[in-house]
Amino acid sequence: MRVSTATSSRSDSRVFTVVVQGYGVGKQRQAAREINVPFNRLQALVQSIALLGGQILSVTPAGETPASQPAAAAATPAPAAAAPSKPAPVSHADVPVNLYKPKNPFLGTITENYSLLGEGAIGRVNHITFDLSGGDPQLHYVEGQSIGIIPDGEDANGKPHKLRLYSIASTRHGDNLQDNTVSLCVRQLQYEKDGETINGVCSTFLCDIDPGAKVRITGPVGKEMLLPDDEEANVIMLATGTGIAPMRTYLRRMFEPSEREKNGWNFRGKAWLFMGAPTTANLLYDADFNHYQSQFPDNFRYTKAISREQQNARGGRMYIQDRVSEHADEIFAMIEDPKTHVYMCGLRGMEPGIDEAMSAAAEAKGLNWSELRPQLKKAERWHVETY
Numbered sequence: 001m002r003v004s005t006a007t008s009s010r011s012d013s014r015v016f017t018v019v020v021q022g023y024g025v026g027k028q029r030q031a032a033r034e035i036n037v038p039f040n041r042l043q044a045l046v047q048s049i050a051l052l053g054g055q056i057l058s059v060t061p062a063g064e065t066p067a068s069q070p071a072a073a074a075a076t077p078a079p080a081a082a083a084p085s086k087p088a089p090v091s092h093a094d095v096p097v098n099l100y101k102p103k104n105p106f107l108g109t110i111t112e113n114y115s116l117l118g119e120g121a122i123g124r125v126n127h128i129t130f131d132l133s134g135g136d137p138q139l140h141y142v143e144g145q146s147i148g149i150i151p152d153g154e155d156a157n158g159k160p161h162k163l164r165l166y167s168i169a170s171t172r173h174g175d176n177l178q179d180n181t182v183s184l185c186v187r188q189l190q191y192e193k194d195g196e197t198i199n200g201v202c203s204t205f206l207c208d209i210d211p212g213a214k215v216r217i218t219g220p221v222g223k224e225m226l227l228p229d230d231e232e233a234n235v236i237m238l239a240t241g242t243g244i245a246p247m248r249t250y251l252r253r254m255f256e257p258s259e260r261e262k263n264g265w266n267f268r269g270k271a272w273l274f275m276g277a278p279t280t281a282n283l284l285y286d287a288d289f290n291h292y293q294s295q296f297p298d299n300f301r302y303t304k305a306i307s308r309e310q311q312n313a314r315g316g317r318m319y320i321q322d323r324v325s326e327h328a329d330e331i332f333a334m335i336e337d338p339k340t341h342v343y344m345c346g347l348r349g350m351e352p353g354i355d356e357a358m359s360a361a362a363e364a365k366g367l368n369w370s371e372l373r374p375q376l377k378k379a380e381r382w383h384v385e386t387y
């Protein structure tokens with residue numbers, strides 16, 4: 001994407017007026033508006049507009065009247081900048097929220113609780129399913145939401161434990177497609193303190209619990225990680241560890257045959273999962289994702305960063321941000337399409353690395369990531385849930 005400067009040899013103190021439509025947030029998006037920009041920021045603005053799905057109507061030296069054809073402007077973006085003007089909206093309609101609150105939680109029954117890890121993996125991560133039938137109202141949810149779990153027992157002050165949130169790992173139809181279960185992907189928190197191993201209260205409660213036991217559930221909550229309704233949306237997913245939970249719901253909704261039959265949602269866009277884990281044995285739902293990739297090679301791409309087994313270009317450990325850097329050009333090309341959404345989920349510590357990789361990639365294209373990211377967020381195309 002280039003802005004031609006061949007028509008002028010004047011100094012760089014020039015200011016240009018860009019008339020743009022479908023750029024910005026809220027009411028700003030709707031009307032055509034003028035943005036004055038110094039020459040040295042013009043190319044970055046043009047790229048930013050393209051990235052966010054705006055349409056440039058004209059670019060003229062400030063103070064001059066635009067010619068009737070945008071192409072006659074002094075500085076003209078290449079055709080690639082004329083991206084479709086409307087981003088794919090994420091539907092918030094009919095999203096259930098807080099059907100059950102901490103004072104009146106739903107009592108779900110555990111139906112399954114099994115390890116997701118392979119031989120030799122680090123730590124403990126379980127897939128846990130709860131039966132939700134019999135509630136009034138029925139506890140239901142959509143992909144990208146979380147539920148709260150109130151563990152049994154009391155805290156050190158003799159008070160009931162507070163709820164902990166967990167991203168839902170099943171689609172709205174549940175793993176059994178009966179619309180009456182919810183599944184989670186839970187890592188047991190464990191750390192050392194003063195020579196003693198401390199177990200997290202709720203994660204240990206969940207990883208240890210047996211089928212048949214009743215668990216207090218609240219929610220659902222969350223609208224940050226909802227999928228767009230658009231069947232032609234593109235979805236880039238960045239996950240580490242249990243951050244895979246929402247991504248599993250998206251991918252099942254997109255590619256699991258029985259789920260597709262049930263949901264009638266005929267996904268035709270491109271989905272690209274970047275998954276970070278310390279070892280191969282720690283990759284979660286790996287066989288399912290490999291299978292989707294073999295069945296839908298034109299629609300699904302699966303890129304793994306296995307930190308303790310793979311090396312990055314500098315010879316260090318391969319983290320997810322290294323994979324993002326490797327594929328930065330393709331990722332940015334996808335983001336230029338307003339139908340593309342990016343989802344990030346996992347431990348909070350992953351954010352700076354991803355930001356660094358995106359900043360470097362943006363800079364190489366003459367863009368400023370710290371300006372672009374908030375704009376993508378406002379356009380509801382950059383979705384982050386880290387904890």
Ligand SMILES: Cc1cc2nc3c(=O)[nH]c(=O)nc-3n(C[C@H](O)[C@H](O)[C@H](O)COP(=O)(O)OP(=O)(O)OC[C@H]3O[C@@H](n4cnc5c(N)ncnc54)[C@H](O)[C@@H]3O)c2cc1C
Pocket residue numbers: 146164165166167168185186187188189191192193199200201202203204242243245385386387
């Ligand atoms: C929106 C959201 C979604 C989430 N989704 C998931 C999910 O899908 N899967 C999942 O497993 N978790 C998820 N979590 C995290 C989950 O809510 C809990 O925080 C996690 O399970 C730990 O809870 P716990 O009761 O086991 O630990 P707690 O007993 O509450 O212990 C946690 C506390 O231990 C202390 N601590 C932790 N690590 C250390 C350390 N290394 N050194 C010293 N102190 C430390 C900190 O004070 C911390 O607050 C999510 C969180 C949010 C906010």
